[in-house]
Amino acid sequence: MHRITILTLFPEMFDTIKYSIIKRGLDNNLFELNIVDIRKYSKDQHKKCDDYPYGGGAGMVMMVQPIVDAFRSLKLDGAKVIYTSPRGKVFNQVMAQNLAKYEDIVILCGHYEGVDQRAIDILDAEEISVGDYVLTGGELPAMIMVDSIVRNIAGVINAESLKDESFSNGLLEYPQYTRPEVFEGMAVPSILLSGHHQNIDRWRKEMSVEITKKNRPDLLKD
Numbered sequence: 001m002h003r004i005t006i007l008t009l010f011p012e013m014f015d016t017i018k019y020s021i022i023k024r025g026l027d028n029n030l031f032e033l034n035i036v037d038i039r040k041y042s043k044d045q046h047k048k049c050d051d052y053p054y055g056g057g058a059g060m061v062m063m064v065q066p067i068v069d070a071f072r073s074l075k076l077d078g079a080k081v082i083y084t085s086p087r088g089k090v091f092n093q094v095m096a097q098n099l100a101k102y103e104d105i106v107i108l109c110g111h112y113e114g115v116d117q118r119a120i121d122i123l124d125a126e127e128i129s130v131g132d133y134v135l136t137g138g139e140l141p142a143m144i145m146v147d148s149i150v151r152n153i154a155g156v157i158n159a160e161s162l163k164d165e166s167f168s169n170g171l172l173e174y175p176q177y178t179r180p181e182v183f184e185g186m187a188v189p190s191i192l193l194s195g196h197h198q199n200i201d202r203w204r205k206e207m208s209v210e211i212t213k214k215n216r217p218d219l220l221k222d
């Protein structure tokens with residue numbers, strides 16, 4: 001079974017992810033989500049996990065000892081380790097698909113000004129960012145990564161749904177409609193009611209190209 005282990009100072013934040021498709025995947029034992037509280041591994045009598053940065057500067061830095069001890073307690077030597085970081089490569093669908101192939105993934109969530117570099121080096125963690133902006137902590141990025149990784153684990157969602165999704169074929173998805181047929185004078189495109197699957201596929205492809213051209217022309221360059 002696939003297992004994703006999160007190292008965090010704020011384990012309660014991950015309660016918010018256990019809904020909908022993620023909950024069903026967990027309930028059906030398609031993957032396991034293991035949330036580890038780094039603070040439990042602090043050797044400080046007050047369970048302190050951060051300290052001032054060497055060299056000076058604003059803010060605090062997460063200490064190496066609790067992180068390394070938390071990681072080593074897991075005994076997950078072959079795991080793929082990720083550190084959520086604005087310095088990292090920007091996360092995308094291809095990365096989510098590739099990460100879904102690993103049996104064991106560990107995600108280290110930073111906080112404050114980040115983590116002591118030695119923790120990143122000892123864990124041999126790949127730095128991955130969720131975008132070119134700075135967040136307060138790595139918990140939301142980790143949840144984004146978990147959500148998109150587990151969608152790509154077999155059985156979590158219908159394989160057919162993955163096929164046409166945005167980015168799956170280098171394009172963004174076509175517009176979707178459901179009932180009613182007319183809402184406040186706005187009708188569903190008649191082609192979707194025609195029952196002619198070839199024409200519907202052609203229309204969807206055209207719309208995908210149009211939307212991609214408008215919103216993400218960079219995707220069409222590849």
Ligand SMILES: C[S@@+](CC[C@H](N)C(=O)[O-])C[C@H]1O[C@@H](n2cnc3c(N)ncnc32)[C@H](O)[C@@H]1O
Nearest residue numbers: 084085110113114129130134135136137138141
């Ligand atoms: C306030 S940020 C630290 C930013 C760091 N001082 C810098 O300038 O690169 C605290 C933590 O949030 C997480 N984080 C913030 N922005 C992120 C992003 N865009 N992608 C992934 N993680 C992020 C990282 O784990 C980071 O260590």
